[in-house]
Structures are given as structure tokens and as C-alpha cells.
Amino acid sequence: MSTEAETFTAIPEAAPRGYYGADGQPQFFSDPGMDRFSAVLVKLVQEVWVLTERVDAIERVAAAKGVVTAAEVTALLADPPTSAAREDALLQFIARTLGPLREP
Helix, strand or coil, X not given: CCCHHHHCCCCCCCCCCCCECCCCCECCCCCHHHHHHHHHHHHHHHHHHHHHHHHHHHHHXXXXXXXXXXXXXXXXXXXXXXXXXXXXXXXXXXXXXXXXXXXX
């Protein structure tokens, strides 16, 4: 008697042949590096969209309340502690988005 865990496969039964590698991961290109690059691209697109939504929301709130000016934004961009915090966030962003390129 087999259990559900023993018969479970990550590959959908209706998946066309050749869409998944031996490891059960989707495989779209003959070069695994291209699949990893595609993953980077999708993650980057996700990040850009999240940022787009957040910037839009912030701009709408700021405009509605009249609390932020362009000069204030420029001054904040030049602030050293803010720049250092952004640099740390950038390193995390690079690791998160380009991480799939390091996978075997």
C-alpha cells in the first residue's frame, strides 16, 4: 500500500513532455543557465511591479495631503544615513533577484 507522499510528483500529469527536468523543475531551454536567467527576469519584473504600486500609492497620499515637496525628496536622496540604508537594501535586492544565477 503506497501513501500519497510516495506517489506525489511535482510534475503535472497533463504537462507536455520535455517541460520538466529530471529534478522536477520546469525546463524551458536546453541550457539550464537560460532557465535560471529567466527566473531572474521574472523576479525582477515582480520587484518592479511591487515598487510601481508602492510609489503610486505614496505619491497619491502625499499629493492628497500636500506633505511632500520635490525639494524634500531631493534632500532625502542626498542624506548619507539614508544612502547607507539604501546600499544595504540594494545588496539584499541583488542577492534576491540574481540568486538563481548561482544555483547549480
